[in-house]
Amino acid sequence: MFSLLCAVCLGFLFRRMWAEEPRRLRNAAVFLLTCYFAVSAALELIALLLPGAAGFLVLGVLFLFPLSVLVLSGVLIRNGMRMFRREGRSLGNSLSLLAGIGLLAAPAVAIPLALTLSPLGIAGAMLLFLVCAHLGTAFLVFLTFARLYARRRPRPEPDAVVVLGSRLIRGEVPPLLRARLDRGRFEFEQQLAAGAAPLYLVPSGGQGQDEPRPEGEAMAEYLRDSGVPAGAVLAEDRARTTEENLLFSRRLVDERNADGQDAGGRQGPAGGHLLVVTNGYHVPRTALLSRAVGIDADAVGARTARYFVPSAFLREFVAVANMHRRLHVLLLLPSILLTGAFGWLLWNLN
Template sequence: MFMLILAALFGAVYLHFRRKDRRMLRNGVALVAAVGCALLGVVEILTQVVPGFGFVTLLIVLLLPASVLVLSGFLIANGVTMLRREGRRLGNMLSLLAGLAIPALPVIAVVLVVTGDPYLITLAVLLFLATGYAGAAFVIFLSYAAAYGRMTHQEHPAAVVVLGSRLIDGGVPPLLKARLDRALEIYRQSEQKPLLIPSGGQGPDESRPEGEAMAEYLLGQGAAAEDVIPENRAVNTAQNLRFSQQIQDDAGRSGPLLAVTNNYHVLRAALLSRKAGMRAEVTGAKTARYYVPSAFLREFIAVMKGHMFLHVLLFLPFLAFSVLVLIAGLNAG
């Protein structure tokens, strides 16, 4: 019962935080805590009232290592698919690298421990704690990214900015087409047509600015010329949002802004819009399934880098514990 009370408290905190601003990672912390406590509370009650349920719970726990290996195999297979379909770039290798690291890290930790060297044992402890911290942070990020991506946005946008991505041979590839089609869907459903701002500059491997190609697609799909103003300078998401906000202001289209991107990118774009002090929300378009694992890993790394100082502070107690382990090991020796 205690865990269910905790779940209710964390749930109330989550709803309070979400009502204040949906675009905050702390919402995900409260959400995961609420769901985790609720699950533990339900398991506790079922163990007490359902004969044999404790054995089922134990069996599930024992199967966890097997499920981790299954996850590793899935990520490796997905990584191979990414390399085959998207090319050999570091961003396309993330699921493969994660799949290889999952079984490798425990083996490395065991090897370090069996050496008996206090420094190597401490390194093993630090590796375990860092992996656990990163895993917990990823669960929070993934959970809230899924939750935020399913939220409905009640306000009718005055402007819709479509975040750009790499062109292929000067044209709009499927990934970018999904974003543009989602923006057109919102545009057609709106009685008062919002301003469409396709945003993206020209990359070193592109023959023209992304915004130009995106605007051409929108006009070709029936958007009115007076409702489409491309943004052709941005080289990252923060610039997409900031430069598009300026275009909206210059066009006199006051009101909320809605950014459109792919589902894996929704939460990070929302965090950046909040950091920029913008009155904006973000909605997502569907992404090819094989692309999602690596894309979410890439987004997670970017979010971690963006909050690096905070994560260093949060990890300091674990670092202090590792130092205590080292001191104890040296004294024992």
């Protein structure tokens, strides 16, 4: 009964938090807690109606957990090797491979440490387990947030559709960036078809050190060649980060609107929201960043080749974790203190 009550209360809390502001990781944490208590309530009901079945279910979960870790590590290692063959060897492309190896290495290190039966070995195994549990929980929260946000429909009538840039190849738009631009053009046309006031389509991206021209310039050229009216394309060509993409694009749209030069002839800054287009794996961080910098925006994702997603998504997880590094340090501090106290107790008992 307690689990069911917690699930219901947390479910209402999640709905309220999601309605107020969907661009928060804590929404996913509350959603996961809701699911946990809902499953607990279901198990309690099964145990009440079928006393022997609940035990089998628990044993099944305990058996499937290590099996799922082995399967997941194998999938990640295979994906990492594929990334090396298709995208070249780099740290970003090796994240899925490193994650797969880490999933296998953690128990391979922790079990021998615990079997030494020494205070230092047991404390080390305990700390490794707690750190892995923290990382796994953080990744589950991030993954849940990504899935929840991907199902959210963007609001209608944005001030502009902003397409985030990515690296050019020999000054031309590569397939990854082309997918973003095609999705941006689709969203732009959908807004016009729905009767929205004429708006801008903003390709945003500066010039990297290895690029012969700004990304925004090449993106604007691609959009015009694809049939988007030249007057509706407003290129932003200074941004070097996702944060600058958002800030500079918002500023550019507001300045143009204030000058009375917007695509629909509106006067004064609109003060509404932006619809930001990027690749699917980049949507969660884009949404979180837009809130962090005070930009009212919805983010949608373009399709990406499947083999590219695991490493790219892990890279996004690392970036988001770095955004909240102080919080992670605070959450890990009790584990470190608990491990130290436990190791000190074992040392003195020996």
